[in-house]
Amino acid sequence: MKHWGFSTKAIHLGIxxxxxxxxxxxxxxxxSSFAYxxxxxxxxxxxxxxxxxxxxxxxxxxxxxxxxxxxALENGVGAVATSSGMAAIFTVLFTLTSQGxxxxxxxxxxxxxxxxxxxxxxxxxxxVKYVDILDPESIKNAITEKTRALFLESIGNxxxxxxxxxxxxxxxxxxxxxxIADSTLTTPCLFNAKxxxxxxxxxxxxKYITGNGSTMGGVFIDLGTFEWESLDxxxxxxxxxxxxxEMAFLNVARRNILMNTGACQSPFNAxxxxxxxxxLELRMEKHCSNALTLAEYLESHPAITEINYPGLxxxxxxxIADNLFNxxxxxxxxxSLPSQKQCFKLINRLKLIKNLANLGDAKTLIxxxxxxxxxxxxxxxxxxxxxxxxxxxxxVGIEDVKxxxxxxxxxxxxxD
Numbered sequence: 001m002k003h004w005g006f007s008t009k010a011i012h013l014g015i016x017x018x019x020x021x022x023x024x025x026x027x028x029x030x031x032s033s034f035a036y037x038x039x040x041x042x043x044x045x046x047x048x049x050x051x052x053x054x055x056x057x058x059x060x061x062x063x064x065x066x067x068x069x070x071x072a073l074e075n076g077v078g079a080v081a082t083s084s085g086m087a088a089i090f091t092v093l094f095t096l097t098s099q100g101x102x103x104x105x106x107x108x109x110x111x112x113x114x115x116x117x118x119x120x121x122x123x124x125x126x127x128v129k130y131v132d133i134l135d136p137e138s139i140k141n142a143i144t145e146k147t148r149a150l151f152l153e154s155i156g157n158x159x160x161x162x163x164x165x166x167x168x169x170x171x172x173x174x175x176x177x178x179x180i181a182d183s184t185l186t187t188p189c190l191f192n193a194k195x196x197x198x199x200x201x202x203x204x205x206x207k208y209i210t211g212n213g214s215t216m217g218g219v220f221i222d223l224g225t226f227e228w229e230s231l232d233x234x235x236x237x238x239x240x241x242x243x244x245x246e247m248a249f250l251n252v253a254r255r256n257i258l259m260n261t262g263a264c265q266s267p268f269n270a271x272x273x274x275x276x277x278x279x280l281e282l283r284m285e286k287h288c289s290n291a292l293t294l295a296e297y298l299e300s301h302p303a304i305t306e307i308n309y310p311g312l313x314x315x316x317x318x319x320i321a322d323n324l325f326n327x328x329x330x331x332x333x334x335x336s337l338p339s340q341k342q343c344f345k346l347i348n349r350l351k352l353i354k355n356l357a358n359l360g361d362a363k364t365l366i367x368x369x370x371x372x373x374x375x376x377x378x379x380x381x382x383x384x385x386x387x388x389x390x391x392x393x394x395x396v397g398i399e400d401v402k403x404x405x406x407x408x409x410x411x412x413x414x415x416d
Contacts, residue, residue: 006073006188006189006281007278007280007281007282009069009072009073010069010073010277010278010280010281011277011278013068013069013072014026014064014065014066014067014068014069014072014274025275026062026065026066026270026271026274026275027061027062028062028267028268028271029056029060029061029062029267030267030268031056031060031267032055032056033054033055033056034052034053034054034055036052042054056264056266056267057259057262057264058254058255058258058259058264059254060264060267060270061267062267062268062270062271062274063081063264063265063266063267063270065270065274066081066205066219066265066270066271066273066274066277067079067080067081067219069274069277070188070203070205070209070219070221070273070277071221073188073189073277074188074193074194074201074221074223075192075194075223076194076201076221076222076223076224077222077223077224077246077247077250078221078222078247078250079219079220079221079222079250080219080220080250080253080254080258081205081217081218081219081264081265081270081273082217082218082219082220082258082263082264082265083216083217083218083263083264083265083266083269084204084206084216084217084218084263085182085184085202085203085204085205085206085207085217085218086112086113086116086204086218087218087261087263088202088203088204088218088219088220089113089116089151089182089202089218090116090120090257090261090263091220091253091257091258091261091263092149092180092200092202092220092253093121093126093149093151093180094257094261095235095236095249095252095253095256095257096148096149096178096231096233096236097121097126097148097149097233098125098126098233098234099124099125099126100125100126100146101125101126101127101146101147101148102126102127102128102129102144102146102147102148103117103121103126103127103128103129103147103148103149103150103151104128104129104131104139104142104143104147104149104150104151105117105128105129105130105131105150105151105152106130106131106133106151106152106153106156106163107130107131107132107133107384107385108133108153108156108159108161108384108385108386109153109156109157109385110153110157110158110182110373111369111373111374111375111376111377111385111387112373113182114374114377114381114385115376115377118381129142129147130384133152133156133161133163133168134161134163134164136167136168136171139168139171140171140175143171143175143177145232147175147177148177148178148231148232148233149177149178149179149180150168150171150172150177150178150179150180151180151181151182152165152168152179152180152181152182153181153182153183153184153185154181154182154183154185154186154191154193154324155185155186155310155321155330155332156385156386157184157185157332157359157393158332158334158369158385158386158387158391158393159308159334159385159386159387160308160309160310160317160332160333160334160386161317161386162310162317162320162321162324163320164320165179165181165196165197165198165324166196166197166324168197169196169197169198170197172197172199173197176230176231177231178199178200178226178231179197179198179199179200180198180199180200180201180202181193181198181200181201181202182201182202182203182204183198183201183202183203184202184203184204184207184208184360185207185208185330185331185332185359185360186324186325186330187203187208187209187280187284188201188203189208189280189281189284190284190288190325190326190328190330191324191325193223194223194224194225196324197225198223198225199222199223199225199226200220200221200222200223200226200249201220201221201223202218202219202220202221203218203219203220204217204218204360205217205218205219205273205276206218206358206360207358207359207360207361208276208280208283208284208287208331208360209273209276209277209280209360210272210273210275210276210360211276211279211280211283211360211361211362212276212361212362213358213361213362213363214272215268215269215272215273216269217265217269217270217272217273218265219265219273220253222249222250224246226249227245228240228245228248228249229241229245229248235252235256236248236249236252239251239252283362283398284328284331285328286398287330287331287396287397287398288311288328288329288330288331289401290331290396290397290398290399290401290404291309291311291329291330291331291332291333291396292309292311292312292329293401293405294333294394294396294401294404294405294408295307295309295311295312295333296312297405297408298333298335298408299312301412303337303342303412303415304335304336304337304412305336305337305338305390306335306336307333307334307335307336308333308334308335308386309329309333309334310329310330311328311329311330331359331360331395331396331397332359332393332394332395332396333393333394333396334369334386334391334392334393334394335391335392335394336388336390336391336392337390337392337415338390339389339390340368340370340371340389340390342390342415343368343389343390343391343392344368345414345415346392346411346412346415347366347368347392347411349410349411349414349415350366350407350408350411351407351410351411352364352399352403352404352406352407353365353366353394353404353407353408354366355367357372357373358395359393359395360395361395361397362397362398362399363397363399364394364395364396364397364399364404365394365395365397366392366393366394366395367392367393368391368392368393369382369387369391369392369393370382370387370388370389370391374387
């Protein structure tokens with residue numbers, strides 16, 4: 001199985017037809033709990049001396065199948081699925097930190113992540129130091145003995161900046177802290193996180209992994225590249241002593257955080273994520289090709305003041321994106337108009353493109369970040385994330401690209 005290609009793994013792993021009556025789709029175990037014939041058996045499962053399922057808040061066979069499948073695509077040691085992408089970020093960072101600890105993070109973040117860091121982590125005594133993720137010296141200077149992780153996005157959303165992740169991983173290795181990457185925009189199809197020095201990779205499976213806007217979910221994968229007992233964290237050290245360093249992080253994340261917060265993924269959602277993975281590579285190819293064609297069209301449009309897409313050859317991040325993502329640049333882009341009023345006029349005149357706060361759908365989606373996903377952020381936070389009143393974010397779908405262009409062309413022609 002290790003020699004299988006990406007799509008083969010995405011279609012076939014995580015299911016054993018012999019144990020599922022010959023089913024070739026992932027069965028949905030829509031049950032809250034699991035019965036045992038003997039009291040001793042259930043006690044042994046609770047003690048961890050026997051493998052088994054207890055309660056779907058902790059684990060479930062359908063969810064396990066999704067975890068195994070995406071873990072294989074990332075070449076990790078294990079994965080934990082959660083109720084949403086935000087729950088995945090929350091679980092990872094609460095596993096790594098205690099009161100008084102610090103996280104170093106890129107300034108260029110999704111608005112929801114900003115709010116999690118500033119309104120939840122800070123409330124529990126964990127501080128976040130924001131850095132220019134494109135400046136290695138800024139990163140080095142921010143890391144102290146209290147730092148427990150460095151967090152970044154593989155492509156900033158919606159700033160569209162692309163950090164030199166390999167170079168950043170050299171810094172985190174030297175400082176003995178894990179590198180956490182949110183790879184929602186790139187998926188395991190475009191970005192080999194392990195190859196470029198990431199220790200834990202996170203996905204909002206709501207987005208491209210499912211690919212049709214039908215469900216919520218998140219997942220994180222331990223790539224097996226960090227010695228968890230080296231981190232100043234009592235829970236991780238204890239878990240490493242009990243079960244070995246390789247599984248320490250996943251053990252603490254599932255047993256201490258996920259199980260006790262209830263941020264679990266439902267079996268039905270896991271089933272939909274598995275179905276999405278089967279066509280991920282095909283869809284990402286179309287997302288990427290459509291986005292590049294659209295970016296080239298918008299680049300020459302007189303109404304557009306700026307276009308941000310790393311696939312454009314004159315984009316400042318083109319070279320590093322080419323290296324990280326193997327010549328494909330994702331399905332998200334952003335562009336600027338002179339004012340919010342003009343952004344709203346454009347959005348209101350679109351017919352095919354949908355105005356909503358999501359991305360990674362088969363359909364092309366548009367949003368005005370400053371008035372939606374960043375509306376609770378301060379002006380400084382928006383500025384640091386590359387957001388301003390004239391910015392529009394476009395998640396390019398897999399429709400016929402000529403139809404997307406026609407819709408934009410008509411709407412832009414009416415913007416003054």
